[in-house]
Amino acid sequence: MIKEIVKDIVFLEQKSELATKDDIEVVNDLIDTLRANLDSCVGMAANMIGIKKRILVFTVGDTIIPMINPIILKKEMPYKTEESCLSLTGFRETIRYEKIEVEYFD
Template sequence: MIKPVVKDVLFLNQKSEIATKNDIGVIKDLEDTLRANLEYCVGMAANMIGVKKRILVFSVGNIIVPMVNPIILKKEGQYSAEECCLSLTGFRETKRYETIEVEYLDRNFKKHKETFKGFIAQIIQHEIDHFEGIII
């Protein structure tokens, strides 16, 4: 179901909790909401739709990839970036890493460990910041 995008900074500043199998419906809501906003957005964290759980989705072309409880294990190649967010107005400066290694669960709660580079790595870092209440 497409959900409204939360723009309340007080809510977005709160940390997210570990997701469980009971939160599986959040993945579908995030996918639907991201798909409805693909013209303006490439990734979403659950708190952006009002759910304080560690679930994110991002788009790679027409494919939307979910990650449950992702943890960044390694970071390499720090750089400065300018980002925007569907929950905020304007662009903001931030620090990101070119290459990251992430451990996460897929929609079936199967564990994965993958390395991401470039723009996909940047999206994942942005969404994981949301889990920590960090707003760019």
């Protein structure tokens, strides 16, 4: 189901909890909501739809990849870039990495 995008900064700053098998509908809702926003978004986290769980989805070409309980194991080659977010207005400078190694459930 397509969900409304949360814009409450206080909520967005809260720590997310580990996801469980019972959270599969959150994954489906994130995928539906991302598909509805593909013109302006390449990825979404569960907190963006009001769920404090460690779940995100993102696009690689035409494929949407879910990551459940992701953990960054390694990051290399940092660079500065600007990005925006459906939950926040405007653009922000941030550091991203050319290579990352992530462990997650799918």
